[in-house]
Amino acid sequence: MKYKKKIKELKKLDKDQVIKSYLRVLPYFKKYWLRTILALGLAIPIGSLDAVVALSLKPYMDVVMVDKSSQSAWYIPLLIIAFTTIQGFLNYLATYMNEWVGGKVTADMKKNLYDILMHKDAAYFDKYTSGDVMRKFNNDVSKACGSLLNNIKTGISRIFSSISLIGVLIYNSWELAIIAIIVLVCAIIPLTKIRALINSATSKSESASGQVITAYNEAFAGNKVVRAYNLYNYQKKRFAKDVDTMFGLSMKITQRTAWLSPMMHIIVSVGIAVVIFLGSYMITQKHITSGNFVSFLTALIMLYTPIKLLGNSARGMQMSLLALERVVKQLDSDPKIKDKENPYILKEVKDSISFNNVNFAYRKGKQVLKNVSFTVHKGETFALVGNSGGGKSTIVNLIPRFYDIKSGSITIDGHDIRDISLESLRDNISIVFQDNFLFGGTIRENIMIGNLKATEEELNRAVKDSYLEDFINSLKDGLDTDIGERGVLLSGGQRQRIGIARAFLKDSPILILDEATSALDNEAEKIVQRAIENLMKDRTVFVIAHRLTTIQNANRIAVIKNGELVELGSHDKLIQNENGIYKHLYDSQFTKTPTLA
Secondary structure: OHHHHHHHHHHHHHHHHHHHHHHHHHHHHHOOHHHHHHHHHOHHHHHHOHHHHHHHHHHHHHHHHHOOOOHHHOHHHHHHHHHHHHHHHHHHHHHHHHHHHHHHHHHHHHHHHHHHHHOOOHHHHHHOOHHHHHHHHHHHHHHHHHHHHHHHHHHHHHHHHHHHHHHHHHHHOHHHHHHHHHHHHHHHHHHHHHHHHHHHHHHHHHHHHHHHHHHHHHHHHOHHHHHHOOOHHHHHHHHHHHHHHHHHHHHHHHHHHOOHHHHHHHHHHHHHHHHHHHHHHHHHOOOOOHHHHHHHHHHHHHHHHHHHHHHHHHHHHHHHHHHHHHHHHHHOOOOOOOOOOOOEOOOOOOOEEEEEEEEEEEEOOEEEEEEEEEEEEOOOEEEEEEOOOOOHHHHHHHOOOOOOOOEEEEEEOOEEHHHEOHHHHHHOEEEEOOOOOOOOOEHHHHHHOOOOOOOHHHHHHHHHHOOOHHHHHOOOOHHHOEOOHHHOOOOHHHHHHHHHHHHHHHOOOEEEEEOOOOOOOHHHHHHHHHHHHHHHOOOEEEEEOOOHHHOOOOOEEEEEEOOEEEEEEOHHHHHOOOOOHHHHHHHHHHOOOOOOO
């Protein structure tokens, strides 16, 4: 009893979810309502015209085949050709309209989803792979919207085709029509089970699909690592495992649904056999004419043929519907980090930035920062050092609200950053990362990201202050040189200086340097360090560095160990603490190992 109740609840939930999904995407069709109505409206005459052929066979058979009079029925073949031609033209028009509206809605939805993706918090990208993102924000939309209108059009067409053909059945013999309708219902019942059969397997299959896409992305982005470490066989085995998993899940779905089409064929064949048997009897008893029977049988076959094919298409329709539900879930998702109502607009940093008993964890139960407190005054350079994984990068990532803290507060001029609008908060912060991401395009485009409204003069000044001038002058196309995807055609030092030029152009009062020189060789580091020194002037600077030579002139240095602030002071002060962590770090970097005689 409980099992039946649970099944009933699941069916209601599925039905509600389907209705919700359709209602949610309805506004996307409003812009194209005239074409949408036309595309769907044409399905009515397309379906209804199926009855013409079957209906015309009654007078043709009675007059020509039985009465042997061909002259009075000469128009019937021409009528069939004319109506079939009209139906074909309408079908073409409906298909074109479907593709046009479906393509437009797909494009609009992808634009909205891309905007939603751009506003996802950093934790989202920590959790999901690039394959997952591609599937959720691109592939699912194409799968759902590409066939949504077509499925609706096909459904409307078949409904009106069925109604018109059932009308022909009843017109020719209501007794046989009752039998035909009973068989029809029996054939359709299995389709109501298909959603439950494929739901769980589909979810796993889509996840496996995401892993395959990720593998392709990794093959592209990590091609040098694969070559350097001879990882061909390793990567091949990983990819083969993902593909085999995907194949297994696909076969599981086929295993659960492939029996539908054969079953429908059997049920339909039984129905046709019963009709032929009873129809033959009714002709001999003169209850119906031969024309009635041929017309009835033609209408019955035309009615049953799409029903037999439904078993094959139902899986595709359900997969599209499940994709639509996943798309709707993304459309309805809210970013976890967002503005509060009537946020404070931060126009400038007048005084200080403070961490007040800040606690943070990426995952529940694994605390990264523990009661961290400090204040950085305007114009001060504040360095963070400590063991790898101790929480230094986490601290600077919390300032622009890439993540939200679990407890405590971070304030700028006394305003909690959660009360400040995200746009104005981030407008006041420039960041130079360890590995600055460069977009496909030109050097100019990548620097201008810092300030899209910057003048040519401001751009040239940023180039000069970043020590990029000589490099750019050596290029044939100068600033308009294409750098390839992710700047693969540039050296590490060149990429860093473009990132620094970008920060110069943004000209924000707060600057974050997250190990900006740690991945560079000595020569490149010297040039980049000079560019950074230019960038640091007259700004409040947070700098993370493993090489302590780059931070000795900082106003204060915070030593972070296992998420806690354990030492704080200037270089001169910290170096005097013989048992201090900073002193140990300094000595380990600058004390030369004695050579063997």
